[in-house]
Amino acid sequence: MGIQFFLDLVRFPFLQHALAAGLLSSIACGLMGSYITVKRITYIAGAIAHCVLGGMGAARYLNVVAGFSFLSPLHGALAAAILAAFIIGAVTLFSRQRVDTVLSAIWAVGMALGVLFIYMTPGYAEDLMSYLFGNILMVKPDDLFFIAVLDMVIMSVMIIFYNKILAVSFDPEYARIRGIAVHFYSFVLLILTALTIVILIQVVGIVLVIALLSLPAATASYFSKQLWQMMVLSVILSLFYIILGLYVSYDSNLPAGATIIVLAGFIYLVTIIIKNIIKYKKRKSTV
Amino acid sequence: MAKEIIRLNQVDFIYDNEFVLENVNISLYRKEMVSIIGPNGSGKTTLLKLILGLLKPTKGSITVLGQLPGKEQQVFGYVPQYAQYDSLFPVNVFDVVLMGCLKPRTFGMFNSRDKNSALYALDVVHLLPLKNRSFATLSGGQRQRVLIARALVSKPEVLLLDEPTANVDRKTEQDLYVLIQELSKIYTVILVSHDLGVVPKISDRIACVNRNVIMHLKSELTGQSIQEIYSCSMDLVHHVNHSQRKEGG
Numbered sequence: 001m002g003i004q005f006f007l008d009l010v011r012f013p014f015l016q017h018a019l020a021a022g023l024l025s026s027i028a029c030g031l032m033g034s035y036i037t038v039k040r041i042t043y044i045a046g047a048i049a050h051c052v053l054g055g056m057g058a059a060r061y062l063n064v065v066a067g068f069s070f071l072s073p074l075h076g077a078l079a080a081a082i083l084a085a086f087i088i089g090a091v092t093l094f095s096r097q098r099v100d101t102v103l104s105a106i107w108a109v110g111m112a113l114g115v116l117f118i119y120m121t122p123g124y125a126e127d128l129m130s131y132l133f134g135n136i137l138m139v140k141p142d143d144l145f146f147i148a149v150l151d152m153v154i155m156s157v158m159i160i161f162y163n164k165i166l167a168v169s170f171d172p173e174y175a176r177i178r179g180i181a182v183h184f185y186s187f188v189l190l191i192l193t194a195l196t197i198v199i200l201i202q203v204v205g206i207v208l209v210i211a212l213l214s215l216p217a218a219t220a221s222y223f224s225k226q227l228w229q230m231m232v233l234s235v236i237l238s239l240f241y242i243i244l245g246l247y248v249s250y251d252s253n254l255p256a257g258a259t260i261i262v263l264a265g266f267i268y269l270v271t272i273i274i275k276n277i278i279k280y281k282k283r284k285s286t287v
Numbered sequence: 288m289a290k291e292i293i294r295l296n297q298v299d300f301i302y303d304n305e306f307v308l309e310n311v312n313i314s315l316y317r318k319e320m321v322s323i324i325g326p327n328g329s330g331k332t333t334l335l336k337l338i339l340g341l342l343k344p345t346k347g348s349i350t351v352l353g354q355l356p357g358k359e360q361q362v363f364g365y366v367p368q369y370a371q372y373d374s375l376f377p378v379n380v381f382d383v384v385l386m387g388c389l390k391p392r393t394f395g396m397f398n399s400r401d402k403n404s405a406l407y408a409l410d411v412v413h414l415l416p417l418k419n420r421s422f423a424t425l426s427g428g429q430r431q432r433v434l435i436a437r438a439l440v441s442k443p444e445v446l447l448l449d450e451p452t453a454n455v456d457r458k459t460e461q462d463l464y465v466l467i468q469e470l471s472k473i474y475t476v477i478l479v480s481h482d483l484g485v486v487p488k489i490s491d492r493i494a495c496v497n498r499n500v501i502m503h504l505k506s507e508l509t510g511q512s513i514q515e516i517y518s519c520s521m522d523l524v525h526h527v528n529h530s531q532r533k534e535g536g
Contacts, residue, residue, distance in 0.1 A: 111347045160394050167386045170376055174437075177339055177365050178389040225421045266493055 005250045014137055019030070021139040022242035024147040025199050029212055030220075030235030031154050032196040036190055037217035039169050040226060042210055044092075044190070047103040048084045049197045049209040051110020055080020056128055057117025063203070065119050073128060077201060080110065081194035089190045093183050105207055134205030134257035136246060147199050158231065165189065166227050174228050203242065204257035215264035216241060243265070289316035292362075292445060292475055293338055295500075299349035300333055307333045310346070311500045319445075320471040320488040323479045327498035330509045331479045333372035334496055335449055339363060352444070364438030364474070366431070366448040380433050381418040401440075404470075410434040412466065428459030432440055435466065444505070445475045452482060464489060 009015045036045050057074025058235035064069040084106050091102045118125045130138060158165065167175040167183045176182045199211045216237035217230065244258030252259075293315040308330045315321055324333045336342040339343040340356030351363075364387070387408070388401035397405075409415045409432055412432040417425070422433065431451050438446055448467065452460040460482075465470050468489050470476060480486050486493060495501045 038373070040373070048530065136455060162395075163385070163393055163397065166378065167389055170378055170383070171367070171372070171386070173341065173367060174365065174386065175389065176341065177363065178386070178441075179391040180389060181391070220375055221375070225419075226380050226382060227377050230377045 002251060005247050010042050014139075015145060017139045017141060018136045018246060018256075019243065020144050021147060021203060022134055022246055023239060023258070024144065025203050026238035026242055027151045027235055028147070028154050028199055028252045029238040030216060030233075031158055031231050032189075032193050032215035033213040033238070034174065035165070036193055036233040037170065037214055037221065038230070042214045043100075043103055044088055045193055045197060045213050046210045047088065047107040048081050048208060049109075049206050050107045051084045052077045052080045052198065052201060053114030053128070053206055054110035054112075054117070055083075055129055056112075057114035057121070057125075060125065060128060061121045062133065064123065071161060073131060074198070074202075077131070077198045078195070081198050082168070084110065084195035085190040085268040088188075089187045093186060118281060126242055131201055131203075132206050133142065134203050134208065136203045136256045137241075138257060141211055141245055145201060150192075150195050154178040154196070157192065162190065162228065169227070186192065206259050208261045210236070211261045211264065212241075215261070215268050219264075219268045222271050222275055235266075237264075289318060291315070291340065292317050292338045292352060295337070295344075296348045297342045297348075300330070300342065300351060301345040303306065305417075306498055308337070308500070309495075312458045313494060313500055313502055315475065315477065317327060317446075317475055320476045320478070320489065321492050321494055322490040323477065323494045323496055324481070324486055329497040330495050332449060332480050334494075334500065335447055335477070335479060337366060341448065349364075349412065361441055362444045364441060364443035364446045366434045366438045366446070366451055368449050368453060372430070378421065378422050379418070379432075380420050380425070381405060382421055383422050383433050384418075384436045384440055387437040388440065394484065400471075404440050405436070406444070408440040409433075411439060412436045426459070427512050428463065431455065431459075431463060432466070443474065445477060446470060447477045447479075449479045451478070507524070 005015075009019065022117035036042055055076035055078070056073035057076070059071045059073050059079075063071045087106060088103065092099050095102075097276070114128070118128055163177070164180050164185060167178070167180060168182050168189075172182045172186075180262055196213070197209055200212050204212045217234040219237055220230045220233035224233055241260050241264045245263050246256050248263070249256040291319075295311045295313050298308060298311040299306065311334070323334060324363050325331050331340060337344055338351070338356060340349075340351075372522050384405040385401060388397055388404060401432075406415065406418070409418055412435050414429060414436065416430050417429065422430065427434065435446075435448070435451070440450075451467070452463050455463065464485055467476065467478065471489070478486070478490070493503045495503060
């Protein structure tokens with residue numbers, strides 16, 4: 001490994017944008033990843049992430065075929081993610097449907113719509129393919145502004161409503177008895193999760209986004225006694241994985257998204273192994 | 288006469304076109320200890336949730352201090368059934384107890400008064416030395432004490448305990464009943480329990496639930512009345528030592 005990454009970082013704006021995207025997205029990733037991990041709803045994040053392809057495909061179709069030139073795939077992704085979050089929220093909170101069936105339907109139908117729109121739209125859908133597996137090197141200054149605004153919103157919500165979010169996540173029934181609007185907070189957090197997914201899709205892509213949301217938080221959970229500790233550590237780990245993944249992939253000419261996830265998965269695995277060895281040694285010494 | 292705190296008037300609750308509770312008429316008074324007994328699926332927890340305002344009656348009315356349930360959150364300290372908690376959730380004992388101080392207008396950090404109340408509640412349940420421990424690492428009995436502290440911290444009028452001794456060993460069960468008896472001197476206590484040996488000893492009145500609710504004074508509860516509720520033969524064993532408990536069935 002060399003210093004080429006650092007030399008190019010000074011020279012090329014696209015690399016500076018990528019680094020800034022990694023820095024900013026790790027805040028949203030760590031905070032919302034901790035929430036979805038403790039709530040055990042990573043499958044909801046998976047359904048939202050995959051159905052986003054439908055929105056992207058529709059936006060691109062409307063842009064190319066119907067002449068809505070102001071629409072970009074990112075707009076479609078935002079609309080699809082928020083719509084999916086609303087449907088999932090309504091089903092999980094109010095309906096007596098089988099939640100896993102509805103999630104599978106949203107997951108698969110969203111992707112199928114995406115594929116159909118890509119098929120019906122003339123030309124090669126290169127930009128949509130980059131969203132499937134992500135390309136942090138293609139992040140634009142406008143995207144950075146969007147990520148920064150979302151970071152501010154998520155951090156504000158987490159700081160102002162931390163105690164309520166903790167109670168709603170740990171024991172929603174008790175929170176309701178204390179007069180907390182549990183459904184409202186659940187919806188807000190689901191929408192923020194959807195927006196975070198749209199950000200992370202630009203970093204690691206639709207297919208890998210669940211891993212980037214859950215792996216740093218899962219690793220952080222091994223070292224945290226409180227939710228806020230898990231959130232802070234998860235932000236630091238996300239940042240470390242994204243920057244290290246970017247550096248390794250750039251120097252080795254590998255895809256950045258996949259490199260980031262392999263690093264996160266490897267460190268998670270090592271953490272589990274070390275924790276279990278320590279536990280085993282402790283148990284052995286007490287026998 | 289003691290002040291009426293809770294009144295259920297001709298209350299029906301129907302779920303999936305089936306009566307869970309039918310024509311319930313009961314009143315609960317300040318500083319009394321009422322236990323709710325009945326077989327599984329008889330409507331005990333539904334009765335508790337109706338009082339808490341978590342469920343709405345299909346017919347009839349419920350008032351808590353003259354208001355609709357759910358309007359007065361400060362009235363109740365609720366201890367739910369133990370089994371609901373995620374053992375991997377990253378939260379410590381002090382934070383769980385502080386949840387009892389939550390109000391709809393709580394923003395940002397808890398104030399020092401809330402923190403002092405939480406410390407006092409932990410002291411009442413004899414768990415102050417464990418305040419920084421992870422909730423996940425506590426034993427079943429310790430967890431129940433933490434949840435009781437959480438219920439106490441808001442200085443409630445009524446303490447509702449939903450099977451607080453489920454999933455704990457005999458010694459812990461005995462300790463919890465001692466604590467509940469101590470608390471019943473200060474608070475109105477509503478206890479849901481299956482422990483027919485202990486309930487008549489510690490309660491002022493017993494609500495026997497099996498779609499209807501029949502109130503008994505503790506002296507009125509006999510093997511015959513329990514048999515009517517449980518629809519099977521049941522021995523009522525009053526015992527001093529829990530190790531001598533005779534399981535009914």
